Amino acid sequence: MSPPRKRDTAPTAPLLPPERRERVRAGLLDGYDRQKRDLPWRRTRDPYAIWLSEVMLQQTQVATVIPYWERFLQRFPTVEALASAPLPDVLAAWRGLGYYSRARNLHLAAQEVVARFGGRLPSTAAELLTLPGFGRYTAGAVASIAFGESAPLVDGNVARVLSRLFEVEGAPGDRAREARLWALATALVPGERPGDFNQALMEHGATVCRPENPLCLLCSVREECLAYRHGRVDELPPAKVRAAPKRMTLAVAVWAHAGRLLLARRAEKGLFGGLWELPAVEVDDDTPAPESAARLSQALGTPVHVEAALGTVRRQLTHRALSLRLLRVTGTTHPTHAPAFQELRWCTPQDASSLGMSTAMHKAFEAALDAGALAP
DNA sequence: AAGACGTGGGA
DNA sequence: TTCCCAAGTCT
Numbered sequence: 001m002s003p004p005r006k007r008d009t010a011p012t013a014p015l016l017p018p019e020r021r022e023r024v025r026a027g028l029l030d031g032y033d034r035q036k037r038d039l040p041w042r043r044t045r046d047p048y049a050i051w052l053s054e055v056m057l058q059q060t061q062v063a064t065v066i067p068y069w070e071r072f073l074q075r076f077p078t079v080e081a082l083a084s085a086p087l088p089d090v091l092a093a094w095r096g097l098g099y100y101s102r103a104r105n106l107h108l109a110a111q112e113v114v115a116r117f118g119g120r121l122p123s124t125a126a127e128l129l130t131l132p133g134f135g136r137y138t139a140g141a142v143a144s145i146a147f148g149e150s151a152p153l154v155d156g157n158v159a160r161v162l163s164r165l166f167e168v169e170g171a172p173g174d175r176a177r178e179a180r181l182w183a184l185a186t187a188l189v190p191g192e193r194p195g196d197f198n199q200a201l202m203e204h205g206a207t208v209c210r211p212e213n214p215l216c217l218l219c220s221v222r223e224e225c226l227a228y229r230h231g232r233v234d235e236l237p238p239a240k241v242r243a244a245p246k247r248m249t250l251a252v253a254v255w256a257h258a259g260r261l262l263l264a265r266r267a268e269k270g271l272f273g274g275l276w277e278l279p280a281v282e283v284d285d286d287t288p289a290p291e292s293a294a295r296l297s298q299a300l301g302t303p304v305h306v307e308a309a310l311g312t313v314r315r316q317l318t319h320r321a322l323s324l325r326l327l328r329v330t331g332t333t334h335p336t337h338a339p340a341f342q343e344l345r346w347c348t349p350q351d352a353s354s355l356g357m358s359t360a361m362h363k364a365f366e367a368a369l370d371a372g373a374l375a376p
Numbered sequence: 377a378a379g380a381c382g383t384g385g386g387a
Numbered sequence: 388t389t390c391c392c393a394a395g396t397c398t
Binding site for chain 1 (some may be wrong): 388389390392393394395396397
């Protein structure tokens, strides 16, 4: 008989010893109970309102979200109200918040909640994950905060806090790193008040364990922090490498008729999907005005010609450098539908103010008016 | 599985 | 001015 085979790797340390787990939990929860910010969605237990806050907070700062959240809830107070609203109305309420696919998916999910769950949001992360716009983070957040499930969550804040506490190596996006962070979050969350614990983790990252100038001297889990102990707080986690923004030029039709401007609603997918705009087509940076007119004619399904260039509006997005080239155009017919757009509408500035429109296009719209687009 | 998808605020 | 990025999801 051969001797029992030895393991070929050294035994790994347990992910998280119980005593250390309890100290980390207690420290974070204490900090939260003492210092948590008074945010409006922490004053409600309505799962729909909590869901809405989590969607709005994706990649968006708290101070930006607050007024949108309050207005949106007034306009669409329940899942049913949201589900039965037309998408353009939902996008109008989202105007200026960015990442508009969030609003489209929220609307779709509300309709599914009505159709599949009788208007009641399901209470587990696993079920929530089946709805549009619910990824791993949002499913864990809503399940734990609204329903008290011990579901883990990892967002940018949590990733930073756990990276420092447990000295997790690797860059954002690294598979092994993500797996380790989720494993740590999963190991930490079971216990009292899972929703509060998850919020404590995020709150700690937002207010104490910040990306720059973290407040280690005020930290409630400093004694547990490996990065602090090893003087590595400033180097964990490593910054993510970001691709250089790509240039994108749009030829924008400024078409006035009888005191109104022609507006178009964009296709549902992609950049500014489903939003209203001054009709625009993508062109090369060096496209001359007559060719831009030809492209716009095709998109609008009726011939237009350029009367004047009204200037260019530039806008910097995360992954794109946008140039909106305003062209005053005219044509002999005045279309009410067009091949490249979902809808066309001739609008007064007042009409336009209530439509869902990106901030980029809103700036272009204002610039067109400033340039005298509707001047007599 | 990288890349697309917005915006406003702070350094 | 310019750069970075903040409670992610989808394809």
